Each structure stands twice: as structure tokens, then as C-alpha cells.
Amino acid sequence: xxxxxxERGFLRVQQQQGGGLxxxxxxxxxxxxxxxVMSGRDSGATGNIARQAAVxxxxxxxxxxxxxxxxxxxVHTDSPCSARFxxxxxxxxxxxxxCRSIRRAVFAATDARGNQVVVSIAWVGMPDPQSAAALAGxxxxxxxxxxxxxxxxxxxxxxxxxxxxTVVHGNTAMLVGTNTPAHGATSQLLRGTIDELxxxxxx
Numbered sequence: 317x318x319x320x321x322x323e324r325g326f327l328r329v330q331q332q333q334g335g336g337l338x339x340x341x342x343x344x345x346x347x348x349x350x351x352x353v354m355s356g357r358d359s360g361a362t363g364n365i366a367r368q369a370a371v372x373x374x375x376x377x378x379x380x381x382x383x384x385x386x387x388x389x390x391v392h393t394d395s396p397c398s399a400r401f402x403x404x405x406x407x408x409x410x411x412x413x414x415c416r417s418i419r420r421a422v423f424a425a426t427d428a429r430g431n432q433v434v435v436s437i438a439w440v441g442m443p444d445p446q447s448a449a450a451l452a453g454x455x456x457x458x459x460x461x462x463x464x465x466x467x468x469x470x471x472x473x474x475x476x477x478x479x480x481x482t483v484v485h486g487n488t489a490m491l492v493g494t495n496t497p498a499h500g501a502t503s504q505l506l507r508g509t510i511d512e513l514x515x516x517x518x519x
Contacts, residue, residue: 371519375423378516382509384425384433390467391421391519397440404460409451416487417441420465421519434473434495435510438462439518441488452482452489462491481510490514 368391376386397415399407423435440462442448454460461476477493484490492510 368519371517374516375421375513375519378509378512379423379425379435381512384427384509386423386425387432388424388467388469389422390465390470391419392465393417393419401438401463402460403463405454406451406460406462409447409454413443413447413450415440415442415451419518420462422465422467422470424467424470432471434464434471435513436462436464436477436493436495437513437519438491439488440491443487445484445486448484448487448489452484452491455489455491455493456480456482462493464495479510481514483514488518490518 372389372391376389379386394401395417397410397418399411399414401418401420402410417439418441419439421437423437425433425435427433440448440451442451455462458476458480464473466472473495475495477495479494481492482489492514494510
């Protein structure tokens with residue numbers, strides 16, 4: 317008999333003349349191949365989770381360096397991306413030039429006095445670098461908001477972003493803004509903080 321792999325990576329056995337290898341053995345070998353394939357996929361998923369945890373740690377480290385204590389966070393990919401995630405001029409821009417993807421994150425933190433700060437981040441994929449730069453420019457000048465990602469233990473804030481920063485990587489615009497609940501206004505999170513966050517890799 318001769319061992320070969322098919323196009324899916326499954327191990328198969330070619331029976332030579334006079335051999336006695338039956339179907340049950342082929343089934344067992346196929347299951348072994350499936351186990352190997354699925355194990356590889358599981359390893360990839362584990363690697364993605366570990367990478368995301370490491371990047372979240374980088375974001376929280378920046379907050380701590382600014383004397384802010386991270387309390388909660390959330391990360392989510394929304395599909396499909398559409399104008400409904402935006403307000404004002406941003407919504408109009410995306411309605412005319414549809415976005416390709418959107419991934420949002422939110423971080424809640426407190427300062428030394430217990431005042432709360434909510435940092436919202438969005439990575440918006442656009443058709444080309446020009447439209448990504450246009451989106452970033454409209455957001456940076458206050459021409460609209462990105463819907464804050466709802467997350468457990470993160471205060472819900474509807475006020476416009478008090479501070480904003482943007483960076484464009486190819487076709488993707490990264491939008492970073494801060495909101496503070498009405499009962500906990502704080503000036504602790506300076507503009508330099510969100511500028512530092514904007515330099516970090518995407519989640």
C-alpha cells in the first residue's frame with residue numbers, strides 16, 4: 317500500500333494489488349487528518365487571543381502612565397460597516413463613500429479623584445487612502461461622532477468627544493476620542509494621552 321494526502325490535507329491509502337486494507341482503516345486515517353487540521357486552526361485562534369490581550373495591555377499601560385486606572389474595556393468587530401455607526405458629516409461621508417469595515421474598542425478608567433473617563437477607538441476601513449484621510453479629517457475637526465461601543469461596566473456617554481486624535485494607515489482611519497460622564501468631568505486625560513493611544517497597533 318502507498319500513503320498519500322488529498323487536496324484537503326487528509327491522509328489516504330492507496331491499496332496495492334492483493335492488499336487487505338479496508339474502508340474502516342481509511343475512515344480512521346481520515347479522522348486523524350481532520351484532527352490535525354482542526355488542531356492547527358485552534359492554535360491560530362489561541363494566537364489571536366494572546367495577541368489581542370497583549371495589545372490591550374499596551375493601551376492600558378498608556379492610561380496608567382497618565383495616572384489613570386483602567387476599569388473595564390470592550391472590543392468588537394461590527395459587520396457590515398455602514399453609515400449607521402456615525403453621526404453628522406461623518407455619516408454623510410460614509411453614505412457617499414461606503415466604509416469596508418469597522419472595529420470598535422472602548423476603555424473606562426478613573427483618575428486619582430475617582431472621576432471617570434471613557435476612551436473610544438474605532439478603526440474604519442475605507443476604499444482607499446484618500447477616503448480614509450477624508451474620514452479622519454472630518455472626525456478630527458468635530459464633524460461627527462462614532463457610536464460608542466456598549467460594554468459591561470463602561471458608563472454610557474452621549475456627549476460629543478471632548479478630545480480627538482486620528483491616524484491613517486493605508487485604507488484604515490483610526491479615530492480616538494474621549495468622553496467623560498456628566499457626573500465625573502475630568503481634565504486628567506490630556507490630549508497627549510490619546511495621541512499616544514493613536515500610535516498603538518489595532519486590536
